[in-house]
Amino acid sequence: MSSIDIRWYDEGQNVVVQEYRAEWRWEQLTHAMRTSFALMSHQDKPTALIVDMDHPDSMRRAEVGSFAQFQEIRKMAPPNLHLIIVVGVSTLMQSLARVYILAINSMKVRVEFVETLAHADQLLADFTSSSA
Numbered sequence: 001m002s003s004i005d006i007r008w009y010d011e012g013q014n015v016v017v018q019e020y021r022a023e024w025r026w027e028q029l030t031h032a033m034r035t036s037f038a039l040m041s042h043q044d045k046p047t048a049l050i051v052d053m054d055h056p057d058s059m060r061r062a063e064v065g066s067f068a069q070f071q072e073i074r075k076m077a078p079p080n081l082h083l084i085i086v087v088g089v090s091t092l093m094q095s096l097a098r099v100y101i102l103a104i105n106s107m108k109v110r111v112e113f114v115e116t117l118a119h120a121d122q123l124l125a126d127f128t129s130s131s132a
Contacts (some may be wrong), residue, residue, distance in 0.1 A: 004032040008039070009050055014128055016040060017050040026069060033073045041078040046131040048082060050120050054088025077109065083127050084111045085120045 003024040009015040016036045040047040086097065094113045099113050114120050 006035050007030055010124075010128075011098050012049060012128070013043060014045065014131065015041075015124055017052055021049070021055050030069070030073065034076055037076050037078050037081070040081055043080060045052075045080065046082040046127075047078070047080050048083035048085065048124060048127055050085045050117075050124075051107045052085060052087045052117060052120075054116065078087055079118045081109055082131070083123070084109055086111070086113050087117055087120050088115065089113065114132070 003020065003022040005019040005021060007017060016039050018032050018036060022096075027098065036049055036110070070093040086094075089097070097113070112123055
């Protein structure tokens with residue numbers, strides 16, 4: 001089993017979900033982003049990404065990346081990526097992520113942090129209705 005599972009979240013292929021199920025390394029995260037962005041780049045409509053880190057083991061020894069690593073991911077993002085939803089990270093991790101996002105948010109992608117996948121579904125309902 002991989003530390004990070006990637007799949008379409010919806011039948012309309014508007015949303016990709018990354019499920020972090022075990023400890024992960026930066027290389028695995030970068031590969032997950034590259035794979036997710038490749039799926040999205042084949043769509044001719046706005047897409048969203050769910051980064052689900054709600055599993056207890058997903059953040060046990062997570063690596064904090066450098067600005068350069070986040071820049072690499074930013075450069076990979078397809079132009080049709082409009083929303084990233086991060087599920088289940090601590091307030092401390094949210095604060096760190098916000099600093100990185102502010103520093104590199106030339107992607108102009110909306111980023112939301114939620115506690116559960118049910119909360120992500122609420123945001124996605126608004127996203128898919130506004131992108132239709």
